[in-house]
Amino acid sequence: MTPQISIRRLAVVHGRHPGAALRRADAGESHHAIRVSGEGAVALIDVDLDIASGEILVLLGGSGSGKSSLVAALAGAAPIARGSASFLTGRGAFELATATPKHLRRHAEATVAHRSSPVRLAPRRTVAAAVEAALAALGTPRRDRAPRAVLELANAGLRDAAGAPVEALGPGLRSHLQLLVAALGPEPVLLLDGALDTPDAWRDPSLVAALRRLRERTGKTVILTSCDPAEAMRVGDRIAVLDNGRLVQAGPPRELVLQPATDHVAALLSELNPVGFLLAEDVMAPITPADEAAGFAGLVQTGTRLVEVLPTLRRGDVVVAERGRLLGKIDAHRLWSLFA
Numbered sequence: 001m002t003p004q005i006s007i008r009r010l011a012v013v014h015g016r017h018p019g020a021a022l023r024r025a026d027a028g029e030s031h032h033a034i035r036v037s038g039e040g041a042v043a044l045i046d047v048d049l050d051i052a053s054g055e056i057l058v059l060l061g062g063s064g065s066g067k068s069s070l071v072a073a074l075a076g077a078a079p080i081a082r083g084s085a086s087f088l089t090g091r092g093a094f095e096l097a098t099a100t101p102k103h104l105r106r107h108a109e110a111t112v113a114h115r116s117s118p119v120r121l122a123p124r125r126t127v128a129a130a131v132e133a134a135l136a137a138l139g140t141p142r143r144d145r146a147p148r149a150v151l152e153l154a155n156a157g158l159r160d161a162a163g164a165p166v167e168a169l170g171p172g173l174r175s176h177l178q179l180l181v182a183a184l185g186p187e188p189v190l191l192l193d194g195a196l197d198t199p200d201a202w203r204d205p206s207l208v209a210a211l212r213r214l215r216e217r218t219g220k221t222v223i224l225t226s227c228d229p230a231e232a233m234r235v236g237d238r239i240a241v242l243d244n245g246r247l248v249q250a251g252p253p254r255e256l257v258l259q260p261a262t263d264h265v266a267a268l269l270s271e272l273n274p275v276g277f278l279l280a281e282d283v284m285a286p287i288t289p290a291d292e293a294a295g296f297a298g299l300v301q302t303g304t305r306l307v308e309v310l311p312t313l314r315r316g317d318v319v320v321a322e323r324g325r326l327l328g329k330i331d332a333h334r335l336w337s338l339f340a
């Protein structure tokens, strides 16, 4: 698969002497010491990452880890001090590191929607009028705005809220509306860096489902920032963990939990409830002759989420099968000992 976005050895330095700052970072000096010296803030260094078209990628890291700098770099809005970030477009590869200001502007208009602050919604407007206003700002002809708003609201499951004033929406519906407005443009890449103003908005499963439907419908690639591991696990097809400007691991949520690349990743994810994302085969043990004699309470196929196995597990051991072959069993006692 050819990635839509290819990032190689990317470094972003905020400051006037990026070359000198990078030389010091390469020599092993801490980013803090370099910033104090006045040569610049090394926000990202040696980042390698491929992003597929249509994937939902969460950039996960603490404050100052480099999430916003990476998003801004992809939007052509942060200075690339070294390395490359190239986009596969309809007209071939577009390299950000060597692009002229004119081409960067075109990239920002045509390829990426960079939402780096909460999507603004006039409180007195109705929900439908808010969508129409956003369409007007995108240059949609007047006669097309109302029908398009009706369609977008229906797609987003917001049809019943169309006539309500924005200020009357609860936080859940407000987040749905902000997501809809953020994604209205034609750009194939959506960068969500603080676009929703409700804290913990992504804890609502219906918002995650809305984002996935939006991705299926539009084919957009979505890159979000988060400092909450639980949120990242719920939202991302893949998670890229940043620590102090370095990419420490990128992979699907289960992979990060089951095979953390560093102690930092393991510690970051250690507080998560694994029942939500582990699969039956992740926790199975070998089947013994005694198990076979005693029988099983149920049978599940590989790929079944552990959370779906739990009700059967209350009645006894569950066998895990794949294409007619019995691979192992899950027993409740062993399961609890794994999580103890």
Ligand SMILES: Nc1ncnc2c1ncn2[C@@H]1O[C@H](COP(=O)(O)OP(=O)(O)OP(=O)(O)O)[C@@H](O)[C@H]1O
Residues within 6 Å of the ligand: 014, 015, 041, 042, 043, 061, 062, 063, 064, 065, 066, 067, 068, 069, 070, 227
């Ligand atoms: N415009 C800027 N000028 C100077 N330093 C900056 C600038 N933007 C970011 N930095 C520095 O770059 C580093 C990475 O910041 P960045 O905002 O990318 O991290 P972040 O992970 O998004 O953090 P947060 O979650 O707090 O937004 C930090 O040390 C920050 O202070």
